[in-house]
Amino acid sequence: MHSHDEPLPHRPRRVLVAGVSGAGKTTLAARIAAITGGKHTEIDALFHGPDWTPRGEFIADVHRLVGTDSWTTEWMYDAARPLLADKADLLVWLDLPFLRVTLPRVLRRTVRRRWRREELWNGNIEAPLLSFFTDRDHIVRWAIRTRRKYSGVMPQFVAEYPHVVVVRLRSQREVEQWLGGSLMPAVTG
Template sequence: MLGADDPLPLRPRRILVAGVSGSGKTTLAGRIADAVGSPHTEIDALFHGPDWTPRPEFLDDVAALIAQPAWVTEWQYTAVRAVLAAEAELLIWLDLPFRVTLWRVVRRTVRRSRRREVLWNGNVEPPLHSMLTDRDHIIRWAIRTRRKYPALVAQTAAANPGLVVVRLCSQREVETWLRALASSASR
């Protein structure tokens, strides 16, 4: 596993960004895509259909995505994690402190809910009070799943020996790593 200061052994074309809700996966995936000149596909947009139902085309859309020579996406959804990892060259694991990710997911959720921001396929965040009744409300999900990534990343790295894994543990490390990636991509 590499850190923020370690050089990459390859120029990646197929990249995954992993982390708990609120870690900044989508933001970083977009920034990586810009740095390396690869398209970014937001995996939530492939998964969520109207009324937060899974899209029936999800698996086919992911298969089409990974068939491309270059891509960047978030590493989410149990149904596709293994196939994404098998085709990826690089997995960035955002392992930020829980206090940081919880603050981010709460702030984002409150903003989206209050503004009634339209997300994927016409969906909007549910009312904030639903956090008290919905076990899978995004804030409760973030709290409940915050400890799953260490084992998940380790298992995935073991199952995919060619997959380069970079673990970033702070926003400073994210910025350091991204600068190095952009610098190497411009050469």
């Protein structure tokens, strides 16, 4: 597993970004795509249909995505993870402090989206804030419940997908240093 200050062994073309809800996966994926020149596809937009129903075309869309030469997306959804990992050459794991960084981010984002009634994917908006108390899968409750998930998943990922370089970023400072240093030489070199 690489750290933020280790150069990549090759220029990445197919990139996954992993982390719990609120870690900044989508933001980082878009930034990586801008640097690598690959297309960023937000995987939530492929998964969620109207009224938060899963789209029947999801897996077919993931197959189309991974069949292209260069892409960046978030590593989510159990049905898609193996398809994505098989074709990826880089996985960036956002392993940020949960209480200090990730939880405040997911709270701010959820409140902002609900307050502004921002459309997310296919006409969906955040549920009313009170649903935090009634919906076991409310995004904030989901983030809390799954906050330790990747610590257990990553050793298995490294063993199953040895062709994928894994970079673990543990702070926003490491994210910025990696984007500005370790990622760039592989891209420009």
